[in-house]
Amino acid sequence: MPATTRRQALVTIAAGLSAGGLSAQREYEPRTFSREDYDLLGELVEMILPATDTPGAREAGVHAMLDEDLAKDAKARGVLADGMARLRAEGFAEMSEQRRVAALTRCSESTGDDRAFFETLKGLTIDAYYSTETGLVDELGYQGNTYLAEFPGCTHDHDLEDAG
Amino acid sequence: MPQHEYDVVVVGSGAGGGMAAWNLTRKGAKVLMLEAGARFDPATFWSHVKPWEARERRRRGERSPAFESLPLRESPYETPEGQSFLLRRVWGVGGKTNIWGRVSLRYGDLNFSEPAVDGWEIPWPLKYSDIAPYYDRVERLIGVCGGEDASDFLPGSPHHLPPPKLRCGEVLLRMGARKAGYTVVPGRRAVLTKDYNGRAKCHFCGACGRGCDIGAFFNSPDYLLADAFATGNLTLRENAIVSHILAGDDGRASGVRYFERLTGAERTVPAQRVVLAASAVDSTRILLNSKSPAYPNGLGNGADVIGRYLCEQFRFHVQAFAPQLYGRPATNDDGISGGHIYIPRFERPDQKRDYMRGFGIQLWGIGCGSNGQFARRMPGFGADLKKEVRKRYPALIQLHPYGEVLPYRHNRISVEGTHPDRFGVPTIRIDYRLGENEAKMIPRMYDVVEDILHAMKAEPLPYKRGALDELGAAIHEHGTCRMGDDPRRSALNGYMQMHEVPNVFVTDGSAFPTPTEKNPTLTLLALTWRATDYMAEEMRARSI
Numbered sequence: 001m002p003a004t005t006r007r008q009a010l011v012t013i014a015a016g017l018s019a020g021g022l023s024a025q026r027e028y029e030p031r032t033f034s035r036e037d038y039d040l041l042g043e044l045v046e047m048i049l050p051a052t053d054t055p056g057a058r059e060a061g062v063h064a065m066l067d068e069d070l071a072k073d074a075k076a077r078g079v080l081a082d083g084m085a086r087l088r089a090e091g092f093a094e095m096s097e098q099r100r101v102a103a104l105t106r107c108s109e110s111t112g113d114d115r116a117f118f119e120t121l122k123g124l125t126i127d128a129y130y131s132t133e134t135g136l137v138d139e140l141g142y143q144g145n146t147y148l149a150e151f152p153g154c155t156h157d158h159d160l161e162d163a164g
Numbered sequence: 165m166p167q168h169e170y171d172v173v174v175v176g177s178g179a180g181g182g183m184a185a186w187n188l189t190r191k192g193a194k195v196l197m198l199e200a201g202a203r204f205d206p207a208t209f210w211s212h213v214k215p216w217e218a219r220e221r222r223r224r225g226e227r228s229p230a231f232e233s234l235p236l237r238e239s240p241y242e243t244p245e246g247q248s249f250l251l252r253r254v255w256g257v258g259g260k261t262n263i264w265g266r267v268s269l270r271y272g273d274l275n276f277s278e279p280a281v282d283g284w285e286i287p288w289p290l291k292y293s294d295i296a297p298y299y300d301r302v303e304r305l306i307g308v309c310g311g312e313d314a315s316d317f318l319p320g321s322p323h324h325l326p327p328p329k330l331r332c333g334e335v336l337l338r339m340g341a342r343k344a345g346y347t348v349v350p351g352r353r354a355v356l357t358k359d360y361n362g363r364a365k366c367h368f369c370g371a372c373g374r375g376c377d378i379g380a381f382f383n384s385p386d387y388l389l390a391d392a393f394a395t396g397n398l399t400l401r402e403n404a405i406v407s408h409i410l411a412g413d414d415g416r417a418s419g420v421r422y423f424e425r426l427t428g429a430e431r432t433v434p435a436q437r438v439v440l441a442a443s444a445v446d447s448t449r450i451l452l453n454s455k456s457p458a459y460p461n462g463l464g465n466g467a468d469v470i471g472r473y474l475c476e477q478f479r480f481h482v483q484a485f486a487p488q489l490y491g492r493p494a495t496n497d498d499g500i501s502g503g504h505i506y507i508p509r510f511e512r513p514d515q516k517r518d519y520m521r522g523f524g525i526q527l528w529g530i531g532c533g534s535n536g537q538f539a540r541r542m543p544g545f546g547a548d549l550k551k552e553v554r555k556r557y558p559a560l561i562q563l564h565p566y567g568e569v570l571p572y573r574h575n576r577i578s579v580e581g582t583h584p585d586r587f588g589v590p591t592i593r594i595d596y597r598l599g600e601n602e603a604k605m606i607p608r609m610y611d612v613v614e615d616i617l618h619a620m621k622a623e624p625l626p627y628k629r630g631a632l633d634e635l636g637a638a639i640h641e642h643g644t645c646r647m648g649d650d651p652r653r654s655a656l657n658g659y660m661q662m663h664e665v666p667n668v669f670v671t672d673g674s675a676f677p678t679p680t681e682k683n684p685t686l687t688l689l690a691l692t693w694r695a696t697d698y699m700a701e702e703m704r705a706r707s708i
Contacts, residue, residue: 048545056550065219104545123540130536130553131215139550140557141494144534145214148368151499153329 028064032071033081038063040084040092047104048125049135057125060134066124076120083107083117170196170399171703173420173435175406175450178259179685180441180671182384182392183692188439189397191700196433198404198422200442201234201256203385209375215534228374231256231263238405238425239446239585242593249594250636253443257402258385260443260639263373265502266353266381267526267683268308270299270319274513275680281513282520285473285571286648286677289658292319298690306382307360308686309500311350318349318508325357328504331497333530333561336486338505340620346612348505351527354382354686355500370498370534381500382685404431407589409438409454409463409668416667417463423587430587437667437699437708441692444474444641444674445577449592451645451670452579464662470655471578473571473643474596475679478606480632482563482613483529483538484624489559497531497558509681519604523567524681525612530561541625561622565609568681570601571643596635606630640684645674660695667708669695 030038045057045066057063070077092103107118129135136142171193174181185195210218210228218228235253243249254260273292280287296319303323311327314320327350330338338348355372356365366380379386392398403425410432412418419434440447451470454463462470507525511517538560539553575597579590610629617624648654651663660675662668671692673684702708 049550050547052547052550068223101546108545122545126536126539126553130539131219133214133216135536136215136534140532140536140554142532142534143494143496144370144498144532145212146369146496148496148498151328151368153499154332154335155495156332 028061028067030064030067032067032077037081037084038067040088041066041080044084044104044121045125045129047100048122049129054139055134057129057135060129060132062125062128062132065128065132069124069128076124079113079116079120080124082113083121086114086117168434168436170194170433170435172196172437172439172699173198173433174439174441175420175447176200176259176441176443176672177257177389177400178254178384178441178443178672179261179688180673180692181439182258182261182388183689184439184441184669184671184696185392185398186388187693187696188700189392189395193397193700193703195392195398197389197398197400198406198420198433199255199257199400199402200238200405200425200446201254202402203257204229204231204262204375206375206377206379209377211371211374211377212369213374231375235446239449239591240583241445241591242582244593244595247595247597248634248636249596250634251445251594251641252636252639253446257389257400258383261383261685262375262385264383264685265683266355266372266500267502267506268303268310268352268354268382268686269506269508269524269682270321270352271295271680271682271687272315272317272319274316274509275678275682278513278521279678284520286646286650286653288677289647289649289654294658295687295690295694298694299686301693302686302689305361306354306387306689307356307363308352308354308382309350309357310352313347313349315347315508316512317510321352324352325360327351328355328357328499330504331499331531332489332492332495333486333497333559334503334505334527336488336620336622337527337530337561337563337616340622341507341616344612344615344619346507346510346525346616348507351503351506353500353502356380357500366500368496368498368500370501372501405587406442406450407453407587409435409440409450411454411456411458411463411665415458415665417665423589428587437669437703439669439671439696439699441671443672444644445592445594447670447672447674448577448644449579449590452577453590459664464655464664464668466664467652467655469653470645472573472576473646473677474575474577474594474641475569475571475643476636476640477523477566477638477679477681478569478598478602478632478635479564479566479638480606480609482617482624482627483541484561484563484617484622485556485559486561486620486622487559488621491555492558494532494558497533503528503530517608519601519608520570521568521601521605521678522681523565523605523609526564526566528562528564532558533560538625563613563616565613566638566681567602567605567609568679570599571646571678572597572599575643577644594636598635606632640673640679642673642676642679642684645670646677647675648677659698660691661699669699671695 042063045062049057107114234255310324404422406422408421410419452462511522647656
């Protein structure tokens with residue numbers, strides 16, 4: 001899959017020109033999280049789904065989407081904010097990439113609040129990222145919700161009969 | 165004597181109300197239809213709005229039609245402490261048919277006769293042969309795609325439109341299930357897979373759940389109400405929240421009371437005959453609230469059966485991956501949205517088991533979907549997770565068994581002691597729990613799912629054996645105003661006519677004495693057609 005299709009490049013430019021477009025993340029002003037939490041959230045969502053041959057969650061604007069979506073979800077907002085406060089208290093900002101991965105891995109393997117923080121962060125990042133054109137189309141290859149004259153069905157039945 | 169402008173007042177405009185109005189108006193009856201909500205405009209459906217576009221729209225302050233919010237606002241429901249019930253209702257013209265799942269399975273003789281065989285609660289007051297001609301008519305009217313299969317469990321139909329082709333995951337599921345010894349048939353869905361009766365066929369955009377902008381699946385406004393309006397015999401009053409059916413001194417229904425949603429005004433319309441089809445729970449609310457000296461327990465409820473015996477299906481979901489599809493190029497798997505195949509019930513009533521009734525397995529959400537939610541339950545994070553998600557995206561398969569819940573007297577909808585709505589009308593409480601029979605069926609359902617996964621070498625996402633979806637999630641409420649031959653144990657006869665109040669018919673899911681393992685809309689349409697044929701005859705004979 002190409003890192004950036006020509007169409008996607010045009011979409012990104014267009015979004016950047018329109019006020020509030022998520023690709024213009026430098027212009028997005030967080031209204032739910034503090035600026036400090038918002039920036040950290042951007043780094044964390046990128047750790048969950050990073051840039052590979054397609055852009056990662058931060059470039060896709062996932063942290064801005066969460067800032068919007070959690071305005072009316074005090075519970076999830078609290079789980080994320082509290083978790084980020086604990087990471088910060090551990091000196092997360094100064095950690096190397098490797099130690100950051102270790103810290104997040106520890107959260108994922110723990111129980112209680114740290115685990116809830118990780119699951120919330122991961123779940124919301126997945127839902128948001130794979131709802132963007134970047135995540136759904138460029139990364140996964142989604143082709144749906146379009147007009148088709150006929151539905152072709154599975155085009156390699158024989159292949160599958162052999163495999164099955 | 166009040167002047168009657170209308171021959172029949174129909175309450176509700178979904179499958180049951182729509183069919184009643186369609187059949188009665190074409191026979192010349194003047195019908196007034198009362199609908200709690202307003203019309204939905206298909207031009208405003210977000211049928212072709214992709215997920216990322218939906219976000220941009222919401223950011224601009226636009227909203228898709230709120231199909232389900234009105235009843236929760238106007239008539240919320242309660243459950244006892246520690247219990248839950250997911251009640252999904254659509255108030256608005258067409259009701260739930262605007263966004264329904266479109267599964268259209270005939271009930272078999274097995275389904276109709278089984279309560280008489282196993283003796284649990286009351287038998288159905290009709291046989292398959294009574295309803296079969298009406299299934300034929302309904303299928304010809306609305307268009308149902310499906311296969312040529314026929315069995316005791318799932319009677320065949322000569323009227324099916326061509327079934328859609330299978331997605332790759334469905335090819336593999338079918339192979340696996342057959343290898344494990346289960347029958348797999350083409351799904352039967354009220355979706356037009358070819359142009360039919362002047363309507364354009366489905367264009368496979370996969371967004372049926374947001375409403376179909378071209379009406380390529382059965383819905384009451386396009387398929388029933390449009391014809392009814394064309395007769396000139398139908399008058400529709402929107403935003404009319406019905407609260408009571410009034411009874412006269414002769415014990416018959418004499419009128420319908422409602423509140424205008426937009427003005428709050430209380431209105432009463434005189435009625436010679438009433439067809440109540442406000443959905444199982446809302447019809448039950450109306451009947452239980454319609455108390456009078458003649459009917460202290462609610463209209464037609466001398467036998468204390470209305471509100472009781474609430475039953476539907478319980479279900480669960482298992483997601484897995486078909487490794488044969490790992491890393492394949494993504495395909496457009498929308499099809500007609502939802503399953504193209506189905507595993508019908510296979511356990512016979514006389515088969516030795518430690519429970520009664522049975523289950524079928526629905527199979528939707530196969531292949532490349534419009535989200536990545538399955539990734540929530542994959543382990544880890546980072547580039548490895550992202551890579552695994554892409555690899556598995558085309559390989560997702562899902563199994564959704566639906567089990568029949570027995571009707572229990574204690575499972576009930578009641579209005580006593582509940583909060584009143586803003587018009588002062590009591591709302592409902594839903595007290596609903598599964599029993600021992602269901603508890604015994606659940607392990608068997610998981611066994612069958614595991615048999616199939618094993619046979620197709622699938623890799624399941626983590627699941628907990630025994631876990632169930634929230635009760636109510638099947639959205640097939642039944643039993644609370646049930647049909648039966650015995651007036652001491654049922655509220656309606658086999659023509660959906662109240663035993664005690666002969667000029668009231670109840671044509672929604674509440675009339676079904678058992679839920680079966682199947683989806684009810686096709687059967688409700690057939691039952692209502694039959695009931696209103698009978699009703700029209702009775703009107704001609706001046707007996708009602």
